[in-house]
Amino acid sequence: MIEIGGNDGVDGKLLGYGQTTYRPPVDLTRFVIARDQVCAFPRCNQPAVRCDLDHVIRYPAGPTSPANLVALCRRHHRAKHEGGWKLVTDPDGGHIWTSPAGKT
Numbered sequence: 001m002i003e004i005g006g007n008d009g010v011d012g013k014l015l016g017y018g019q020t021t022y023r024p025p026v027d028l029t030r031f032v033i034a035r036d037q038v039c040a041f042p043r044c045n046q047p048a049v050r051c052d053l054d055h056v057i058r059y060p061a062g063p064t065s066p067a068n069l070v071a072l073c074r075r076h077h078r079a080k081h082e083g084g085w086k087l088v089t090d091p092d093g094g095h096i097w098t099s100p101a102g103k104t
Helices: 026-034 074-082
Strands: 052-055 068-074 086-089 095-098
Touching: 026 068, 026 095, 052 095, 068 074
Parallel strands: none
Antiparallel strands: 052 068, 086 095
16 A cells, blocks of 8 residues: 655655656655665665665656655566566555566
8 A cells, every 4th residue: 555645754854746756856765765775675685775766656656755665676676667576565664576477
């Protein structure tokens, strides 16, 4: 489940940019990198700082917000968009991946 808005929960600063921008601004980029630490694909330890920030729900259907962005290394970013892998986030912020064969 994706939240539409979003803030950092500390000082209330808005981090969700909705459909106004595709590329995450610096503050949002820093937040996602700090939150994710590594690529969101299972067992991938590529540091988030070296990853792409990907919209879980493709932009512009999905917002540019903390709840809809995830750090993915280039390999797993391509697997999601070109390889048939599916990604959803659960309410607690975890990630559920489904392989092209339907395994989660």
